Amino acid sequence: MAWKNRDVVSIDDFSKEDLEALFKKTDEYEHSYPSGILKGKIIGNIFLEYSTRTRVSFEVAAKRLGAEVINLVAEYSSIKKGESLYDTLKMMDIYSDLLVIRSPIEGTARFASDVCKHPVINAGDGYLNHPTQAMIDLYTIRKLKGRLDDLRIGVCGDLRYGRAAVSFMFGVAKYSNKIYAISPAQLSMREDVKNKLTEIGAYFVETNSLEEVLPELDVLYVTRIQKERFPDIAEYEKVKGSYKVDLKTLQNSKRDLIVMHPLPRVDELSYEIDNTPMQAYFKQAELGVYIRMALLSLILVGE
């Protein structure tokens, strides 16, 4: 399936071949990119939730390729006057050539892709989907490990509310890997997520002990416990600080373990790791711009 005009709603919608085409384009753009290829195009950013990295990196990606960006944040828009999301989308669809949308509500991007004539990229919605983050994560592994198969991958943290972690697992499950889902009981994967992983043939085990599985791991993906997603703050208080990855935690790791994190971090990932060869999270942030440049280019121009 070609990339031209395609919506990016969930990592599930993309085959290994699709992803390989994206990674090849990203490789190319890392070396050099056509700075005027999106000239005259307008990217509409709709952010209904806080974001730094995702919004800024889409904006940088667009501008590096010559596109213009229109930012819409909920607080300054007619959403405040009671305008429906439907009307906001119709309007932004009229003004833009491609829409990037982030929302706290599950299914927003799918809804947007139904409403809009122009392609829609999901910049994270609800607890399941953050497909461009998953693409970045896979590309980072491919780059640092030289392969996407035959890896033992720990995903540690909030697997219940964390869409980056969930999308990452669906991403690596496309390849032959073993996934260790590491979390306190209250933050373990939802049943629907587990069922779906099983359905697509993922090989995964659940545990609440990072210590136990650590020596096996090639990749450790850490995520933040996201205070803002807990329906009850008392539940958050119970689990906050329930894990912290630092040099001591990692002392029995493989020599070439890489530590990933979609960022932002709060205190689950120690600054001690920043200047070690294990650190891969700033690399993710850096490669994120190239993945998003490649996405915009493939979707808008088809190459």
Add this chain to the structure above:
Amino acid sequence: MAWKNRDVVSIDDFSKEDLEALFKKTDEYEHSYPSGILKGKIIGNIFLEYSTRTRVSFEVAAKRLGAEVINLVAEYSSIKKGESLYDTLKMMDIYSDLLVIRSPIEGTARFASDVCKHPVINAGDGYLNHPTQAMIDLYTIRKLKGRLDDLRIGVCGDLRYGRAAVSFMFGVAKYSNKIYAISPAQLSMREDVKNKLTEIGAYFVETNSLEEVLPELDVLYVTRIQKERFPDIAEYEKVKGSYKVDLKTLQNSKRDLIVMHPLPRVDELSYEIDNTPMQAYFKQAELGVYIRMALLSLILVGE
């Protein structure tokens, strides 16, 4: 009177000839536009009130023609440190080649046009003036009806606080049309508005029954009851939901009635109409960008 360097404060300031020149330029830009004509120009957007469509469409218009845009919203500016509007305007006037201003306060744009050396476009202020919206509305009628005269035009909703509705009436009153001003008593036109319409020779009648006049209408312009403009929320509660336009309401309309709305809507205009040939409001939003491109170009370049 030429367009070059002209302020756009009120639809009243423009003759039919001025408008015809604008519409001709808009026709041209709908087909193709000179994407670099405003290169090097900086448009200063000053938004002291929420907006989506107006701000975004000015921004898109500017960027399509190669201009750069600076956005100033009250919440993030020195207005928070107690800076006067006068000083804010002086400063934005120094940094911009043209200013676009929106404000809740009547007369802000006129004041801005007095203070600033560069041209000022009123993007809506107070309860009277929203001239670029009126230009869009006239252009939409011209396009969909093929003429601006000899029409029976119903304007339904908040005619007391709604500047889009009021400016629209002053716009159509320039041509030979019959206006039906339809509203609950509490939201009827102010005396000064009626006096002025009479003064310029407008032919209008007031009614609170849409049902009664509907069969006559060629155009029905619906507006939102704007909660944020009521001095007393109790007054708003009395009138909210006092009219709602849906397919049932419109069953006795002319076959070629068009339904307009400046948007955003809340619940006064049913989604049922969206996919009928009567719907003209998304067309307004679409044509809005071209009107604003033409305006920027005529004012900054003179052609």
Add this chain to the structure above:
Amino acid sequence: MAWKNRDVVSIDDFSKEDLEALFKKTDEYEHSYPSGILKGKIIGNIFLEYSTRTRVSFEVAAKRLGAEVINLVAEYSSIKKGESLYDTLKMMDIYSDLLVIRSPIEGTARFASDVCKHPVINAGDGYLNHPTQAMIDLYTIRKLKGRLDDLRIGVCGDLRYGRAAVSFMFGVAKYSNKIYAISPAQLSMREDVKNKLTEIGAYFVETNSLEEVLPELDVLYVTRIQKERFPDIAEYEKVKGSYKVDLKTLQNSKRDLIVMHPLPRVDELSYEIDNTPMQAYFKQAELGVYIRMALLSLILVGE
């Protein structure tokens, strides 16, 4: 010391030769500037505090030279999710070619310059440093007075919390001038500021009477009492309105006195002065864009 890749943290870091090179470049840009010289460059604006003039003028400066701008304001970013400034800086450093940062906290820009690989420009932090404002102020004097030496310069207002005033004094202290530090006792200079001025050989006197020293002055630099910096609002209430510069205040001034102000003003500087030949504050705002263009160009391109 060359300008290429240099951080701009404090006016103290710059010699008279450095400043002269900057002023020469600014002279040049006032007449004409190379509009594409920063094409492909991305300026990251990080504003952790309200600003209009500084943010907008950096944005205009960047855009006039062909650079793109990314704006990050605290309220819409992952700082709200608990992200550290360190991580925010690392991320913006990845996405930008140069960072501009404003913060209420003393030392933020120095910290940023340590963390970031790309050059950092301090757009004001804490109570001491606002180096680009000082550069603008010096350039304005050089332009209006034809020299930077042999002047009697009054600095009136909040010398305790006002970083613009403090940086201005450190700027003029580089040249042979006499400084009159005029303020109510509660807003007088801090000991560390006085010690440092003495250390670099500045010739200054303190007074609380503007009236007394006014007849001597060639330049009067007025600043706002900054409500937002007082730890205790009761202290603010005591001093607010303790001075006001108007035509009456200035009646015994030299004929060619110029009145400067970094703006915004509240009520310490009367509007009466705006249309007199003494007014230099709008000139400061105007020249500010050229100084910032010259800075971006010297730092990013080296010329």
